[in-house]
Amino acid sequence: MSNNLLIVDDDPIIHLISKRFLSKIGFEEGILSFMNGQEAMDFISESYQNESKYLILLDLNMPIMNGWEFLESMRSNSLAQNENITIIVVTSSIDKEDEDRARAYEIVHDYLSKPLTLEQFEYVLEALK
Amino acid sequence: MSKDVNRYELLVVEDNPGDLLLLKDFLDEKFLMVKIHEAINFSEAEVLLKKNFQLSAIILDLNLPDLSGSDLIEMIQLYSNQTPIIVLTGYSDLEVAKAFLQRGVSDFLLKDEMNPTLLYKSIIYSLQRRKYIEDLQNSQQLYSNLFSLSPQPMWLYGIEDLKFLDVNNAAVARYGYTKQEFLSMTIKDIRPKEEVPELEKTLLKSQKVKNREFSGIFTHQTKSGEILKVEVFSNFIIHKNKPVRIILANDITExxxxxxxxxxxxxxxxxxxxxxxxxxxxxxxxxxxxxxxxxxxxxxxxxxxxxxxxxxxxxxxxxxxxxxxxxxxxxxxxxxxxxxxxxxxxxxxxxxxxxxxxxxxxxxx
CATH class of the missing domain: 1.20.20 (F1FO ATP Synthase)
Structure with a gap:
């Protein structure tokens, strides 16, 4: 059994910052970076293991497959029912409409605005416990 | 009975000096402030009438030396401008006097039976009656103006044949048809052709709500072909014994x-x-x-x-x-x-x- 933290974001700096923050709070293993929804979707479809937990920090605005398309794709995927997969939307958008729309997905555990603070990283890791 | 304290101005036309005196006595007995203009024949009366006094009533003997009967009434009415006319007559003229009532004479009094109270009552009733008639005419005029002078286009159409029955000035101005043209048209004629089926559907719907108001936004077309978006308010009424709808069309194109x-x-x-x-x-x-x-x-x-x-x-x-x-x-x-x-x-x-x-x-x- 392993814990996987999937960071899905097209901004490399976000990946860099996230990793450094996570490292500060002692979380270094199992961080996976994806530049768009499609990459993350491919990974989950191919590598999903029953015993493992998956926390997905999902950006909304991305090329190829954006966060919305990813959420739609997950909804139609049988994996979406799996309790081991948690999605937290992490976006630079502060649009209330976006938040309401994201929270309407059952699979979306929370909606946070970028940049995440150290406390927020600690909070999101709760999902992997 | 105390005297009436309101101001009155009367024209008394009477050729018999005795009767005239009696009349003035009767009036003085009932009115505190009455101004009496006297005339002993039609020519004198005519002169006075032309002076445009604010007359409350005209008391008129039906037989004057220079004019009498219906000719006299007609001439007096020419000048009287709706001022009540009270005719004084003898028994012999009773039938004739009755006929005058239908022609706008307010009242007639038999000389032999006249007394101050009867004369007073007749004057007061005549004044009241004229006031009612004026109010009624004003009210009719007001409603007619509300329709014809409304700044918003309005019309009436027959529910059965959809023909325009009346249109107001604003409708004539906005749609470009003369009133005459409107009256030979149906409400389908102010729609673009492609809107007519929609109109027919709406008419079916509005028939179901016969006694109620109806409103909606529709497309109309003017004589020159200009397309208008109009918000229509309508209501069902009975007009001259026919079921009609009254329409108020508010042009909302702009x-x-x-x-x-x-x-x-x-x-x-x-x-x-x-x-x-x-x-x-x-x-x-x-x-x-x-x-x-x-x-x-x-x-x-x-x-x-x-x-x-x-x-x-x-x-x-x-x-x-x-x-x-x-x-x-x-x-x-x-x-x-x-x-x-x-x-x-x-x-x-x-x-x-x-x-x-x-x-x-x-x-x-």
Whole structure:
């Protein structure tokens, strides 16, 4: 059994910052970076293991497959029912409409605005416990 | 009985001096302030009538030396301008006097039976009656004006044959047909041809709500072919024993154009708001994240210079976005509201923030 933290974001700096923050709070293993929804979707479809937990920090605005398309794709995927997969939307958008729309997905555990603070990283890791 | 204290001005036309004296006595007995103009024949009466006194009533002997009977009545009526006329007569003229009542004479009194109270009552009743008639005429005029002089187009049409029964001046002005033309048309004739089936559906619907108001927005066409968007209010009434609908048609063509222009502006403003919350927030959140990281790591931060470089990159990106917003805001110009169709602003693109991903860290992490 392993814990996987999937960071899905097209901004490399976000990946860099996230990793450094996570490292500060002692979380270094199992961080996976994806530049768009499609990459993350491919990974989950191919590598999903029953015993493992998956926390997905999902950006909304991305090329190829954006966060919305990813959420739609997950909804139609049988994996979406799996309790081991948690999605937290992490976006630079502060649009209330976006938040309401994201929270309407059952699979979306929370909606946070970028940049995440150290406390927020600690909070999101709760999902992997 | 105390005297009537109101002011009255009467014209008494009587050729018999005895009767005239008696009349004046009777009047003095009942009225405190009565001004009496006297005439002993029609020519004198005519002179006085031409002076346009504010007469309360005319008391008229039916037989004068120079004119009598119906000729006299007709002549007096020519000048009287709705002033009540009370005719004095003998038994012999009773039938004739009755006929005058139908021709606008207020009352007739038999000379032999006249007394102060009877005369007083007759004058007061006549005045009251004239007041009622005036009120009624005013009220009729008022309602007629409400229809014909209404600034909004109005008309009546027969429910069965859909023919226009009456149209007001505003309808004539707005639709370009004369009243005569309207009256030979049906309500289908002020619709573009393609709207007629829709009208027929609406008519079926409105028949079901026969006793109630009905409203909706419809497309009409003027004589010159101009297309109008009109908000129609209608109600069912009985007019001259026929079931008709009264229509008030409020031309909202300009209003709709105005709303469309406002909607265009709103689209732009929404697009600006979208940019604020998405595109600006992207580099900004990156800058804030980097600063947080530098704060967190302090002196131990190995790649401080690299991180600062990416702050600068993000700041430049932010600068460009702010400039774009400024340009967009300038195009939200109220003068465009009535101008030609405002150029459509591109819809907010969900991937807008992702078009130019930052390039500083290009290694896949």
């Amino acid at each position: 209003k709709l154009k105005y709303l469309e222009a406002i909607e265009e502006q709103n689209k732009k403003l929404r697009s600006i708001a979208w940019t604020q919350s998405h595109v600006i927030r992207a580099p900004l959140s990156r800058i804030m994240g980097i600063i947080q990281l530098i704060e967190l790591e302090g002196e131990k931060c190995a790649d401080l210079m690299d991180l600062l470089k990416s702050v600068v990159e993000s700041a430049k990106e932010l600068d460009i976005v702010v400039e774009e917003i400024a340009n967009k805001s300038q195009s939200v110009d109220p003068e465009n509201l009535w101008g030609e169709k405002i150029k459509t602003l591109e819809k907010p693109d969900q991937n807008m923030a992702a078009e130019d991903p930052p390039t500083y860290f290009d290694d896949k992490m």
